[in-house]
Amino acid sequence: MPAPSSSSPQPGRAVPPPVAARQPGPSWPARDAGHLLVHGEQMAALETELFDRGMPVEALMEKAGLALSRRLLAQHGARLRSQGAVVLVGPGHNGGDGLVVARELHLAGIAVRVWCPFERCKPLTAAHRRYAAWLGIPIEAEPPDPAGTALWLDALFGLNQNRPPGEALEELLQARERGMPNALVAIDVPTGLCSDSGRCLGAVAARACRTLCLGLVKIGLIQDPALHWVGDLETVPLGLPAAVLEALPAGQPLGLRGDDLASAPWPRLPVAASKYERGRVLLVAGSGRYPGAAQLALQGASATGCGSLRMAAPTVLAGALTARAPHLVLDPPLGCDAAGALLLAGLADLELQRLDAVLVGPGLGRLDPGLGAPGAAAERRAWELLLQFPGLLVLDADGLNRLAEAGVGGPGASPEAWLRARSGPTWLTPHGGEFGRLFPAWAMAPPPQAACSAAVAAGVNLVLKGARSVVAGADGRCWQLCEAEPSAARGGLGDVLAGFAAGLGAMAMASTAEAGAELLASACLAHAITARRVRRAGGPGSCTPMAVATGLAGLEPLASGEATPG
Numbered sequence: 001m002p003a004p005s006s007s008s009p010q011p012g013r014a015v016p017p018p019v020a021a022r023q024p025g026p027s028w029p030a031r032d033a034g035h036l037l038v039h040g041e042q043m044a045a046l047e048t049e050l051f052d053r054g055m056p057v058e059a060l061m062e063k064a065g066l067a068l069s070r071r072l073l074a075q076h077g078a079r080l081r082s083q084g085a086v087v088l089v090g091p092g093h094n095g096g097d098g099l100v101v102a103r104e105l106h107l108a109g110i111a112v113r114v115w116c117p118f119e120r121c122k123p124l125t126a127a128h129r130r131y132a133a134w135l136g137i138p139i140e141a142e143p144p145d146p147a148g149t150a151l152w153l154d155a156l157f158g159l160n161q162n163r164p165p166g167e168a169l170e171e172l173l174q175a176r177e178r179g180m181p182n183a184l185v186a187i188d189v190p191t192g193l194c195s196d197s198g199r200c201l202g203a204v205a206a207r208a209c210r211t212l213c214l215g216l217v218k219i220g221l222i223q224d225p226a227l228h229w230v231g232d233l234e235t236v237p238l239g240l241p242a243a244v245l246e247a248l249p250a251g252q253p254l255g256l257r258g259d260d261l262a263s264a265p266w267p268r269l270p271v272a273a274s275k276y277e278r279g280r281v282l283l284v285a286g287s288g289r290y291p292g293a294a295q296l297a298l299q300g301a302s303a304t305g306c307g308s309l310r311m312a313a314p315t316v317l318a319g320a321l322t323a324r325a326p327h328l329v330l331d332p333p334l335g336c337d338a339a340g341a342l343l344l345a346g347l348a349d350l351e352l353q354r355l356d357a358v359l360v361g362p363g364l365g366r367l368d369p370g371l372g373a374p375g376a377a378a379e380r381r382a383w384e385l386l387l388q389f390p391g392l393l394v395l396d397a398d399g400l401n402r403l404a405e406a407g408v409g410g411p412g413a414s415p416e417a418w419l420r421a422r423s424g425p426t427w428l429t430p431h432g433g434e435f436g437r438l439f440p441a442w443a444m445a446p447p448p449q450a451a452c453s454a455a456v457a458a459g460v461n462l463v464l465k466g467a468r469s470v471v472a473g474a475d476g477r478c479w480q481l482c483e484a485e486p487s488a489a490r491g492g493l494g495d496v497l498a499g500f501a502a503g504l505g506a507m508a509m510a511s512t513a514e515a516g517a518e519l520l521a522s523a524c525l526a527h528a529i530t531a532r533r534v535r536r537a538g539g540p541g542s543c544t545p546m547a548v549a550t551g552l553a554g555l556e557p558l559a560s561g562e563a564t565p566g
Helices: 040-052 057-083 093-107 123-135 167-179 224-230 242-246 258-263 291-302 315-324 345-349 373-388 398-405 415-420 432-438 447-458 493-510 517-538 545-553
Strands: 085-089 112-115 151-155 184-187 210-214 232-236 254-256 280-284 308-312 357-360 392-395 426-428 461-464 470-472 478-481
Touching: 040 057, 040 242, 057 093, 057 123, 057 151, 057 184, 057 210, 057 232, 085 093, 093 112, 093 123, 093 151, 093 184, 254 517, 258 517, 280 291, 280 493, 291 308, 291 315, 291 493, 291 545, 345 373, 357 493, 392 398, 392 493, 398 415, 398 432, 415 447, 426 493, 432 447, 447 461, 447 470, 447 478, 461 517, 470 517, 478 517, 493 517, 493 545, 517 545
Parallel strands: 085 112, 085 151, 151 184, 184 210, 210 232, 254 478, 280 308, 280 357, 357 392, 392 426, 426 461
Antiparallel strands: 461 470, 470 478
């Protein structure tokens, strides 16, 4: 818990960018304490508002400490009773929270010791330290044994840390991880970690087996750099009033978890819809160099229940594709260049206007630089058709790379300008490298900031893929996955996601629903949670692209997405 005063952003701290023309916040999921993601300064401002309205600082500290104590006893009770606890106490109110926890564990019969390496503490924290000493809780002068079996509770600094903890503390925390791994629980934010970016402020941070985040999740704790240090992330509710939460911006990022799948905004189609009324999608995927990508994108799209699936691919792939998916309609095949990359020139022969969605990108390959002027001109004409296509365009992988590198909008035209000029909605599904090539101005920004800035500038909805993928809307809204499956970081999973997203988008377009950012976020969540279920059922080696596609096809929320007759 921070001190009861507002503070200006610290140098180097990542803060939310100003985003143009935000719309009302997303209706899915709810804008509540279980979903809102905040920056450290925002959390401090929320607590300051409570104090200004009359809530005593002491009351909030008691509330936090009691909630933490209950959670610790429920999760680690057996270990605490057998091995005891060491509470690492800092000089601020995070240290005060830790001292309340120490008191409650002591009163519950747990052997507790306190180590506070600071002579001076804030007055409220100092008062709790005096009371702990009066109760008979040992206040130790020397650092605890890093190989000791007692559970360590890290209450050193908490929220809004802005400088390294120092060499002595870093060495102690490193020794703890080496000598007794998985035996440290962080209160709110692990020591040495920025609560906004998730990056270490020094050489290392405290490595927690669990981080108990107070009130609201700090956005830095779900960024990829933080995952090594945070461990299992859990929110400890503080009962923040709705009026305080409503004061956050309409575009405040929301975290997504598995239980949000049931309420996701899946396309709702009429019961009597024909196959052409259930979504018509064309997949432009695969090449002589990457034949499997077409198969995986196809499996992802098939998993949605989309009514009509078409494929534009090289002739060499036709037999394998129809053998696995006899329901697939093969359009006239596209050619490949000398390096085996798929050429898009043949799209001019297709009737794109009859489609609801087109996916371009998985496994296309990078074009041969020696393609020549006629070939390059034919490629540009294909991109002109995609520019005018009124349906949903989903760009993935080498579709994104070609947009970034080939100057498809004409000499000097930026990819953002081409995307803004699109006739229909556009979804992008880049990983970090592809994003950097397409939007170099934001490549080094924290993922939520980067994704939101690019989506607004280009007028698109996009997912910036990572261990905790971010989804951003053209209107400035933002979602981020709070859980995912690490073993799903393997080749081909992105092709499945691209196909799955394109199929869902086609169904939304067919149902006259908006192919909006919420649906793209739903697709990403379903993909991540299905990978986790596959891994839990079969082990880490089971999380293959085909297994995830099969799991998506059996996803219960999709099966209940039919609209009932009026």
